[in-house]
Each structure stands twice: as C-alpha cells, then as structure tokens.
Amino acid sequence: MNERHTFESTHPQSSSHILIKRNTPVVPVLLGPQIPRREREDTHERYCRALLTLFVPWRSINDLCKLTETWSEAFEARKHLISDDALRIIENIQLLHECKNDRDQHLLQLIAAADNDNNIDPLLIPDCFEKADDNEDDEPEELLQMLSLIDETNSTALFKPSSYQEQRYLHDALESIDSTNRFASLNDCVNTLNRNDYRFVNDSNTFVIADLHHAKMIKGWKRDMETRRDQARNYLISGDDTLETPDNEIQIESVTAQIPTSPLKAQMSTVLPVSTIEAASLPNKSDIITKFTLNKQQTFAFMIISNHLDGDHLSQNGTLNSQLLMCVPGPGGTGKSQLIRAITYYFQSTNRCKMLRKLAPTSIAAGEIDGLTIHSFLGESRKSSKRQKRIFRPGDTKLENEWRHVKYLIIDEMSMVGLSLLARLNRVVKTAKHVNSEEPFGGINVIFFGDYLQYSPVLDKPLYQSYLPVNQYTERQIDIQCAQKVMSQINCVVKLEKQMRTEDTRYLELLNRLRNGCFKMEDYQLLCSRVIGSPNLKISLQQSPWNEAPILVFRNAVRTQINNRAVLNKAIELGVKPIVCVAQDYVRGAAIDDSRLRKAILELPDNKTEHLPGYLPLVPGMPVLLTENIATELGLSNGTRGIFHQLVYDECLDDTQIYQRNFPDHTKFVLQPKFALVEFPNCKLDSALSELDPKIIPIGLSEQTFQFDMKDLLVGNISKIKKLTNRTTKISIKRKALPLVPAYSITTHKSQGQTLGKVIIDLVVPPGPVEIASTYVPLSRVKRLEDLLILRPFKIETLQVQPTAAQLEELNRLDIIAKKTSKNYNIIQ
C-alpha cells in the first residue's frame, strides 16, 4: 500500500484530493505546457518559476518569491530547500531537452542507412517530432496591459498588408471591380444607406430569434448528423453499415456475384454524371467501359487496374513488379474522376469495395470521388494541437481494422499532396499492415491521379521535387526523402490526354499552349476580347447570368471585400436591412475589452483565423461556402457550396460602434448567432433531418484558436518596444463563429477541381512568384471561352510562365514509364 497523506483542512482541495507517495518508482508525465529550457535567457525567468512551484514546498506565493525579487533570484535563494532526489529529476528534465539533439543525430544515421538499402523501418522513426521551443505559452496579460498603456492616437495601422506593392495590389483589384456595374445598387445607394430616413424591411422570416424549440432541435440534429456521418465513414472504410468492427472478428473475404444492396451503399454510389446504374446482375468489364463511356486511354488504365485486381497481371510480362505503383496524370477535364468512378464501380460490383481506399489531400477533392481526406487517417485535424496528434503504434487495433482489407489505394489530386504528407501516410499504412517495411505502403497497390501543373501543396514540397542535399537532417527531411523514394518506384503510367470537359476546341488549344509554356500573341488577343469593358463585349454584370457568376481572385483580402460588397448590394436590391454576424473572440476565456484589439482581430482575413470570419454579412438566398469539415463523408466539407436560408440568433445588446465603420449605419449586428440553415445541393444525406426540407443542414457555431501578433498595435509605445524585441508578441485568441463565408467571390486556389458554369477571373497576379497553376487553374474551370469574363486588362507575360525544371523532369520521367507501360501491357490495349 502506498503512503497516503491528507491536505490540511484549510486547503481548498482538502475534501476532494489526497497525496500518494508511491513505493515503486514510476515515470511521472507532467500535464500542461513543457518546462522551459534552463540555458535560454528569454525563458530563464519562467524556468525558475516553474521549478519553484513544482519542487519547493509552498502555501502562498510569498513562500516562493518576494515582491522585491525576480524569479531567478528567488530560485537561487530557495534552491537549498529542494531535496537531492528532486534535483536529480530537475537534471533529467534538462537531459530530456538535450536528448532531442541526440535524436536528430540518430535520425541522421537512419537516413544514411536508408540511402544505402531503402530499408527504413517505419517504427524507428518517431511519429511526432516537435521543435523543443515551439510550444511555450505566451503571456497575454502582460501584452494586454502594455496595450492599455498605449495612447490610441499613437497606434495607427492596425491591419496593414505586408508591403506597399501588396497594398497597392489589393487597392487596384478592388477598384477594378468597383468600376464595373456589378455593385451598382450599392454604389447608387451608398448615401441613401447612411441617411436616417431610409426605410429597410426587417426580414423576420430569414432572421429569427431563438426559442426553446430551436435549442431542442439543434441538439437532435447534431446527434442525427453524427450518427449518419459515422455510418457513412464506416461504409467508406469497411464497406459495412454497422458502426463497430469487433477486434476479434474473423473477417472472410468472399467474392460473390451480388451488387451491394444497402440503401447507404446504393446512395453513396450514385454519383454518375454520364448515365445511371440499374444493374441487376454482375456486369463484366466491357459493360462498365460502355456504361461510363470510357475513352481509349481511360479504358487502358481501367483494364490494367481491374486485371491486376483479378490476378491477371501474373500472366503479363514477367518483369513486372507484382505491386502496382501506378500514376494516371492528366490535365484538368481529361476524365480522371470519371475513371475513378468506373474503377470504384468495378470494385463494388464484384463485392470487393472493402479492398479499395480512396483518398485526397483536400476535403473538396475527397468529396468529388466519394473518398476521404488523407489527413483523416493521420490523426491530425486542424483543431488538434501538435500534442493531441494520434500516435500510431503496432498493435493499434483501430488502425489495423481501418486498413485490414485495403489492397488498393487511390490518391487523387496528387499535385496538392506534399512529400511529407505522403511519407506520413506511408508510415501509417506500414504500421497498420505490419509487413515488410521495404515495400512502399506495406505492399498495398497505389494509384496516383492528378496534374503536376496545377496548384502545389501549401507548406510542403510537391511530389515531383527533386532531391536536394541538406546539412542537417530533421524528421521532415527524412520524410521527404522516404516519399521521394516511394515516388521513384512508380512502375506503371497511363497518361490521360483527351479533353472531356472543354467543348470549345479553340479555347482548348489555348489552354494546352498555356500549360506547355508556349502561349501565343493570338491566344492573348482572344483572352483580351473577354476583358470587361472591351468594345465588342455587350454584357451587364448586374443581370443574370453574370450577376451570379463567382469572381475568382488571388488574395483572401480581396475575396472578403468583394463578398461584403456583393452581400450589401443584394440586400439593397431586395430592400432588406443588412445583417452581419460578428464573431465572439476571447483571450484566456475572457471577452476582449480593448476596442482597438477587438477591431483589429475582427478585421483579420479569415485565412488568418482558422477560417472563421470576423464579420459574416448575410442575405437570404446568397451563396455560401462552408469553411469547416462538418462531415466530409456526407459531402459537407471545407469549401462545399451552399445557399443560405435562415439564421436563428439570440438578441443581445452591445456597443456596436466599433463595427460600424465597415458597414452602413443601418446594419444590424448579430452578436450571438445560434445556427444557420443552409441548403447544400450536393449533400449526400439520404433523407431530410427532422422538420427540415431535404438538403437543408443546420450549421452551428464552431470554435477555433488562432494566434494574433500584437506587434503592430504595440509600436506606439517606444519605451516598451525594446522589451518586446526578444520575446513573442503573439497571443492566442479563441473564436466562436459560424463556419461560413459568402461565396460570391472565391480564391483561385479553392476553384481547383471544380467545373464552373460562368466565372469572372482576375488575371493580374499579385506580387511574388507566379506558377503556371496561377492562371491555368482558374482558366480551365469553364467549358467554353464564352463562359468566362476577365476582370481587368492583364499582361501577356503572366501567361507565358514556363513549367519549372523539376516539373519538366518529372513529366519526362512519367512519359518514359508511360511508353514502357504501353509496351508491357500491349495485349490489353
């Protein structure tokens, strides 16, 4: 029995807590932030404070540190009170910090070994490698106090774009849209709006005050959605409709001639743009090729994969590796998604859908192919901090169950997959499969789809990145090299070249020249004929269809401003009062009192606030984008388009003065929204939620934490600035808001992978590097030139960007493998 001690009766926790002294040695794991490093000057004070509170007996703060002492003086003065045992623990804490350097050295040896024999055991590489100093807490109280010392008139720029050119760019982009007639109602009315006698209708059907019934309904909807999401995910992972797979269940794979009959399965497999499936008996391969009207190249790829699945590859050319590591590259619109649908249908119709896993780097791309995001298998979500990452170990039954039956892995939108992301996935799959670590993905067959000339991954290196020697190896560098090795082993390539989306051959040829870096003067002239204001262009942006066409821009700040204007313009057209939801921001659980800080944070573009907007203007019938993955499995993810129907909110009084500058005087600010009802036409819910129409989804408040740098707000205080230079000026903000933004304008990045009806595109690129994707992605979203308008005159040079050397090298490599593939599989061509 361990020794137990009670607290004194005056101790606040005396009735609920006791102290236990363990008889056997244990390794304590401290919860909370890590103990700061001893040797760093900027963290030494915090180091002393942490050690004093942990190792020196104390009852009140005065026992630890006098008012006149610094924490390091207090620590020196009380060090003798720390026992020898405790001093050893302190040394071990420091040792732990130092061990991280040794670990790096160890990783260096691993990569050297990997270079020699490509034999990295995934279990030897740690799952989460954190830079030791990354996660030290900020001191918001101190920073907020400093802010209160600053004279408001001294602190000018609250939110300023990084450079003059950038500022200029944002200004010019907005001016160009303002000079069209797109927001004519807003411009005409701007004076009327601010006049007190102007009458707006309060739209009480759309904006409804919450009551008890709403509170009850939102709880029920949430539960219902969660159950349906789990069912859908379970089906996508295991092909089963049941929620749990018991650990000890013996799984027998049977191949029967039955078509899946579950309503969920039927519902998940109906996304067929070409024709509908009404299969009564098992179709053979040629039936599927006909059903999906696959072209020659699509058919070739389909046959390679389906033959491999059926074991027919063994009878092919004996030199072929039995593991299929395939790549299907193709420009936008060449039918990659269509081919994936046909492959999926083959797996389904032969009752082998458990063997196929479809993943994509973004939730929108995953939704396109009825797949899941790569991230959802890595245990990393946007919400979870580094410390909350799921750690995968061999023997993790949940992990093994998730991958038990998977034999084929489709990875779509490969241009957006980074080397480091691929390496992490490779490691997870190897751990799950428990098999020979030499084989990429533990022997699973992998098929990559995508177009390397489209947008590349954010904060990661593209898969085609060639090897660059580095001085110091980190886990990231090792990851990158592992993934490069995987990509170098691709053994089968089928290129898709026939354009299936674009109907306008002249425009198609223009797009091809653009992606190949040989854009001509006549192409430029053709595009110029679509610039708004061109003499022969007789269109009005005030009227359908152009008043509904999304405006594709490069910068989030421009997108936000255009959206605000578009919503206000629509409100005026409808004669309704403008309504704006304001986010609720907190620092350490408390609302922000300082009005400058509050305003500055609310005005941040939503790409800096974990996609929760500070201001969300709303008008009935407006297009919106969801900014959070509510249920990717049900087609409700970050980037999904919807139509706003209703807002339910609590009435609350607040000082709205601080928001007023951004919106007209008559705007109503909603500070406590409860939920919004949004129609998502492509949502995969099989039946309507209780009391709602089909496809209407309630979107509740979301909570996210992000960092805000107070430097710009603090610059006025010269005397304090020195103190700040050596430490962080960032504070953590917790925001509650609806995860929705208006979708009148979207960024070009978000448009990748979508076919759009009519679009208005800005082709003037912002300061900074330009890649082919910058113009190719937005221009290739439409089927015909006449579906496109260009916001303002642009330079031909923007469209004469060449593919990078690394891109060209990889495209050539894939070309060579494609030729070999064609020879090896000539029987099925």
Ligand SMILES: Nc1ncnc2c1ncn2[C@@H]1O[C@H](COP(=O)(O)OP(=O)(O)OP(=O)(O)O)[C@@H](O)[C@H]1O
């Ligand atoms: N074999 C086919 N028969 C008929 N229509 C097809 C075929 N292949 C593709 N399509 C149609 O062409 C359009 C573009 O196809 P898809 O979305 O599959 O291309 P993609 O290569 O995935 O494009 P992106 O890279 O932009 O996502 C779609 O409307 C699709 O239905």
